[in-house]
Amino acid sequence: MELVTGYWPWWVGALALGGVTIGFTLLVGRPLGVSGSWSKVIGWREERRLAKDAAAIQPGSEATHDAFLAATLAEFGEMGLTDVDDAGETNGKAAPGATKAQTIPWTAHLIFLFCMFLGGFLATYFAGNFHLHFDLSALHTRFAGGQWQSWVALLFGGMMVGFGTQMAGGCTSGHGLSGCSRLAAASLIATMSFFGTAVAVSFFVEVLAR
Amino acid sequence: MKTGSFKFHVLYGLFGLLMGATLARIGFADYDQVHRMFIFADMRLLFTFGGAVLFAGAVFAVLRGHLPYHNKTLQPGTVPGSMLFGAGWAICGACPSIVFVQLGQGRLPALATLVGILFGVVLHKWAHARFFRWDTGTCGV
Numbered sequence: 001m002e003l004v005t006g007y008w009p010w011w012v013g014a015l016a017l018g019g020v021t022i023g024f025t026l027l028v029g030r031p032l033g034v035s036g037s038w039s040k041v042i043g044w045r046e047e048r049r050l051a052k053d054a055a056a057i058q059p060g061s062e063a064t065h066d067a068f069l070a071a072t073l074a075e076f077g078e079m080g081l082t083d084v085d086d087a088g089e090t091n092g093k094a095a096p097g098a099t100k101a102q103t104i105p106w107t108a109h110l111i112f113l114f115c116m117f118l119g120g121f122l123a124t125y126f127a128g129n130f131h132l133h134f135d136l137s138a139l140h141t142r143f144a145g146g147q148w149q150s151w152v153a154l155l156f157g158g159m160m161v162g163f164g165t166q167m168a169g170g171c172t173s174g175h176g177l178s179g180c181s182r183l184a185a186a187s188l189i190a191t192m193s194f195f196g197t198a199v200a201v202s203f204f205v206e207v208l209a210r
Numbered sequence: 211m212k213t214g215s216f217k218f219h220v221l222y223g224l225f226g227l228l229m230g231a232t233l234a235r236i237g238f239a240d241y242d243q244v245h246r247m248f249i250f251a252d253m254r255l256l257f258t259f260g261g262a263v264l265f266a267g268a269v270f271a272v273l274r275g276h277l278p279y280h281n282k283t284l285q286p287g288t289v290p291g292s293m294l295f296g297a298g299w300a301i302c303g304a305c306p307s308i309v310f311v312q313l314g315q316g317r318l319p320a321l322a323t324l325v326g327i328l329f330g331v332v333l334h335k336w337a338h339a340r341f342f343r344w345d346t347g348t349c350g351v
Contacts, residue, residue, distance in 0.1 A: 018266040028221060108222040158325065160297055161309075162327035164296070166335070168295055
């Protein structure tokens with residue numbers, strides 16, 4: 001029963017991982033991307049502020065009208081006022097392009113991340129492999145030079161992962177799975193960059209762990 | 211489907227479960243397995259990942275024109291950001307999704323990775339607003 005206890009053979013994994021990517025893209029209607037979820041969850045206050053700002057600049061609202069009027073006066077003086085009155089006819093109608101695309105609330109992203117934790121737990125538990133590990137692996141402890149050093153290495157490695165994926169605008173799922181499968185040039189370049197660097201650093205790790 | 215609805219949250223959670231379970235059963239959250247992939251000592255994970263891209267790519271090629279918009283464009287941060295990420299991945303064996311799977315598997319040191327990623331994302335938000343200000347094309351917005 002290798003399928004239940006051991007790791008899946010490559011073709012089972014490929015079908016499952018590819019299937020998740022396809023299913024997510026079609027049913028959720030967004031490209032799959034986990035670093036985007038991180039960004040949205042951590043920037044949850046941004047979302048609230050944006051919603052407030054969007055409500056404040058609703059076309060036709062009193063505040064918008066007053067703000068435009070003040071800006072016009074400041075820029076053109078009384079001369080500009082006739083134009084404001086003419087433009088007043090469009091009040092109440094949404095300006096072209098103002099229809100807001102549906103954004104995904106940060107709560108959905110949070111649930112997505114939490115369920116990834118849950119999925120990892122359930123899959124491992126039902127395979128009978130669940131137990132607490134106090135080190136990542138013997139190899140990692142040897143490479144970092146001790147158990148607490150291993151935790152420090154993880155902290156700094158994690159910072160590089162967090163900063164790097166945000167800067168690159170995607171990670172293994174966004175660039176690697178979604179982007180590459182749609183032949184996006186930026187994603188192919190990003191995937192080559194992170195994979196190449198990871199290969200180089202891994203050979204360095206191999207030397208340190210020896 | 212309305213993205214704010216309860217049903218949408220359940221759908222998102224369902225894919226989180228599927229993805230977490232898949233990654234766990236593939237062995238993508240196992241540091242030794244990932245390390246052996248990067249030094250080309252074991253090609254299983256590489257074939258898994260490559261196979262997934264080919265499978266999804268074939269389906270997406272057929273459905274071309276009916277797919278959601280994606281905004282992956284080359285920007286100044288693509289290459290340096292990816293290189294930084296690659297180095298971090300090799301050091302902690304985790305990408306932004308794997309860290310949750312590792313925690314689900316009871317790998318406690320992944321807590322340090324989690325805190326690290328959290329710091330990294332916050333640091334980037336600050337640095338981006340202060341210095342970069344380009345469109346990173348991050349997904350899921």
